[in-house]
Amino acid sequence: MLQYVAEVASENVHQYAPGIGNLSLRQEILTHYSHLNYDESQLLVTQGATEALSLVMQYLRYVIHDDFAVMAFDPVYESYKHLPRIFKLPFYAYEKLDFEKEELEQYIQNNKIRVIFINSPGNPFVYVFSEQQMNDLREVCERNDAYLIIDAVYRELWYEEPIYLPEKELSVNVFYVNSFSKMLSITGWRIGYLFCHKKHAEVLRDIHDYIGLCVNAPLQEALSRYLKSESFGKMYVERTRKLLKSSYEQMSNELVNLGYEVPKAYGGYYVWAKLPDKIDGFQFAMNLYEDESVAVIPGMHFSDRANDYLRFNIARPKNEIAKGIEKVVKFSRQYFS
Incomplete structure (x- = not known):
């Protein structure tokens, strides 16, 4: 392009x-x-x-x-x-x-x-x-x-x-x-x-x-x-679908193993995840960014009922996703303990 x-x-x-x-x-x-x-x-x-x-x-x-x-x-x-x-x-x-x-x-x-x-x-x-x-x-x-x-x-x-x-x-x-x-x-x-x-x-x-x-x-x-x-971007879109699906599965599996609740998704850019034990999503997101330079959006931005939710963006290259997951896993284990 x-x-x-x-x-x-x-x-x-x-x-x-x-x-x-x-x-x-x-x-x-x-x-x-x-x-x-x-x-x-x-x-x-x-x-x-x-x-x-x-x-x-x-x-x-x-x-x-x-x-x-x-x-x-x-x-x-x-x-x-x-x-x-x-x-x-x-x-x-x-x-x-x-x-x-x-x-x-x-x-x-x-x-x-x-x-x-x-x-x-x-x-x-x-x-x-x-x-x-x-x-x-x-x-x-x-x-x-x-x-x-x-x-x-x-x-x-x-x-x-x-x-x-x-x-x-x-x-x-x-x-x-x-x-x-x-x-x-x-x-x-x-x-x-x-x-x-x-x-x-x-x-x-x-x-x-x-x-x-x-x-x-x-x-x-x-x-x-x-x-x-490029046939209305057909090949690019097909590659992007595969990348997003792979990143979604990788991210959601890691979050579930940490104790998050992750409702099933069928497309798109995001993982929507519920923190365990009613942890405050806004404070968690702020601390995650300050400690690990990983940005997520707290659920309160989207719903009054989602104070313990986070939105993770998976529309990034595989190496960034892998590094982000590594930091989220490390931080979550420390935060939940």
Whole structure:
């Protein structure tokens, strides 16, 4: 990919890109999703998935005129709870990942929830929702005039089986957000995209024009050339899946042997682990960093119920993972004794 960055650096691609995205990049994305028969008007290239999420949130705040609330599943990725805070909307963290459809629908109605964020695989806990759960969520949203915002940034990084998302023939109630950040390990490039129903497209583009304008022009061009030559990054993604699965198994096995509880994950970048004996995760994380220079994220960052949890990032080279595990094992044994 870097060869294409060097290639475009001396070319005439350093002015504003089209607001809707580099035209060649848009074509690569549309070709990748051609089996879904999306119209080009439904696609918008954004400054990472983060801009797409906030763009949809701002749009829905504009078009929903009644008081409403926002929901995501606990533990919650930070953007899902802070975007409602910024827009002064109530937020609810639903605690049952293995939800019952009728119970969830009643919860949505009782709390006036009109927007639901979902990621699968998740962050911090890499939970994968089943096809039935995803379809149930879509149906509940459609019946209750609520909107489902699918954050699909980890969808290609599965360990066992591909991830199902209700993306076919996007209904008015479903927004689909994705990014190249995690898939291709280019989080600093900030290139994402959004698919929506045609009904929403014009206003979303209008908002984007005045708060995002466009995405980095040279990097979009470089990415477009890479995707075209490398079958949308197929080989890189396949290697990354294998690396992540191996690192997950290595890290989780070591943590379990130390007394942590590690729920099974089926993809993604992280190990979500519960400390033994209700040890305070924040203090543990601070001490681990001070003593061993290993950074983990305390669970309290994602949930009020996760004070004794930690999120470990396994999206690093094997030698770094091995060294990190060695330091975590050493520190944990001392801390638990």
